[in-house]
Amino acid sequence: MASERIVIIGAGPAGVRAAQILVAAGIHPIILDEAPMCGGQIYRQQPPVLQRDYSELYGFEAPKAKRLHDTFESLRGSVDYRSDCLVWNLEQKNLHILHAGNSETISVDRLILATGAMDRILPFTGWTLPGVFTLGGAQIAFKSQACAIGRRTVFLGSSPLLPYIAYQYAKAGAEVVAVLDTTARAAKIRALPGLLSGGMTFIKGLYFMAWLRTHNIKYEYGVTPGEALGDQNVEGLRYTDQRGNQQMLECDAIAFGYGLRSEMQLADLAGCDFRFDPVSCNWCLALDGHGRTSVRDIYAAGDGATILGADAAELSGARAAHALLGDLNLGSQDTALGRLNQELDRMNIFRSALERAFAYPHHLAKAIPDSCIVCRCEGVTAGEIRSAVHELGADDINRAKAFCRVGMGRCQGRVCGPATEGIMAAVLNRDQATLGRFRTQAPVKPVPMACVWEKPPEDIVL
């Protein structure tokens, strides 16, 4: 048992807390992360040349960010941490890794997947214009490059990040033209009772909204995106307001998004089972109550398994580690697991309410015009997806991929997947869950040819 090699993929909140529990039990895991520094997306660190302090970077989350970074620092002597490492393939129990242009293979005995999430979008006309970013992208520019995506930004979508990032931008001195929320006000009010269970998190959310209001930043509910206008770059946004009136705003940048989706390609390559969560309209990993996936010796935690946010990610990271310790027969983990699950259950209530307050606007997929590009890797339009259904009878999303190349390009449908599912669900008049997920094929992200053909160095010995 002592010789088992345990690997954690992802050094965000889930991965770090998992590592912490393992180290406390005397295990020295390998931690692999694509990013140069720990923290994941939410507690992403700035490059060393930038010197902003924690509160400037993370606002209310500064203490949590600091705690996570500090914890990780304290583990450094006990873990084999490899940053800048893209795990691009998983074949049985071998991980293929790209690091500094070289490929290596590591064999693992047990694996904790803590791969996080990425933005979820639904295309609208003009979304491929320079100047249109995802909400997460706008935040990364801010956190890791200390810059804004534009001088005059419109924030659009439906996501807890929407008011938060708008607030971050405005507070840092960027002009926020407007915040356009696709969820109707009435839906927010209906979600209130559940939101109250969020405690501090909810209060912070209210604070951002109030701050935006007191700073006279336009916040509209129930909008429908129309078109990003412009020739070389975004110059404006057309949308329909909640009363049904056409509106136009001038801007030079748009940040938009509809919540997050799990980064689950590695789990898919491992053959793990998934389930469709109707509340968030997202595919999630099917886990047992303790973070075990359907595949033996593979555990998952954080947003890479189910979108529950950073606090829950820390808890589910710890939970996966405890489950793993239990499976190694390192003493009963029942107490720890029970406590973690209690907290996670409480967060789940809040999360469901949040999903309603910032509802995923699946109705928008139906309205994406035929001419609008959905898959920008392959240049596939909504109309081409619809004709794959009409002409050749595509009855699930991988069939549509085969017929019209949607999701076949370099991102393998991680960006256009939700929209394609939505478009097909509308055409076929079927539940989105029945359309399947884009199948993952290695590499999960493009890798240089050399990775595939160079003989891998001997397996690394710890």
Place this chain on the structure above:
Amino acid sequence: MTRQIAVDVAIIGGGTAGCAAALNLAKKGMSVALFEQKTVGSQASGVNFGGVRQHGRDLRELPLSLRSNEIWTDLPRLIGNDCEFVRTGHLKLAFNEAEMAVLEQFADDTRDLKLDIELFGRNALHKRFGWLDKTVFGASLCSSDGQANPRLVAPYFARAARAAGAHIHEHETVTGATKNGADFCLETRSGKSVHSATLLNVAGAWAERIAGWFGDFAPLQPRGPNMQVSEPLPYRLNVSIGAVGGGVYARQIPRGNLIFGGGYGWTDRDKIRARAVVENGREATKRMVTILPWTQDIQVIRTWSGIEGFLPDGIPVIGPSKTTPGLFHAFGFCGHGFQLGPVVGEILAELAMEGRSVISLDNFSIQRFST
């Protein structure tokens, strides 16, 4: 409740071969029911390399291959779509004199067949195809060959077959079949019961099991060729390429993606799943980088595989059952049956309706495996 279906011809397998057979039969007025365990063209026919090549084939296959080549050009009329078939030519590379001799021999053997073959020595080759590495010794170009988008071919054949009246049942596995008296009787997973006078076994890498239901034997091995595709690159590989002895092959589509293959992946016939195995593709990929040095730093965006049936002598089984009148097989295409699909459909229709085909099938008899 079992549903009863009675047709002239039942077809097991919705690959190119099965769908083309369905179209040919339906057009001649036969009633046809085709059963596909997944969706049409989702297996070998839909995930292959897309090479449509006569070049370098076993000479015994050439009569079929030549006829198929004619049909490929005719696809727009036949099925309403060209399936991105383009006659780019196929260039087969030699790395030494011995390999060059193989190419010369093939050119010699096929001189009368109008394949349009041209041999290149080193200098002429590098003058014409500047993107090849200078270590390539020589090559042979077959200009009548081409390439196509495999994902479209069987589905368009199926669509045309449906329009002609064939019944195409997808997500419908045939779980067993027998012959009682004059009739075949098939059972499907969803509980359909199918009666037909004729049965076509075009079940790809699964076909030898079906043959086995009737006491026919073929030593089929399933294998999954490793496939890879790159990010879009400037278009320059204006022919499909291969090498003497196989092992590595590549083509570029006008969008710019370079598709290449070599080595074998992992397959599971029961789960109906296949996947490229990186380790097994290394040698071939390395070889490709030697042939096309400019691919050294390109990005690979995807790998995949599919399940194909291989037979020990490298050519398929096509023709009547040894044991059961009215049963015809066509399987075991050994990695090059995409090009043959259209003609196999035509041949099977002839066999089903007349009991014999215009092109001789003597070399492809399943009897060759009986001892």
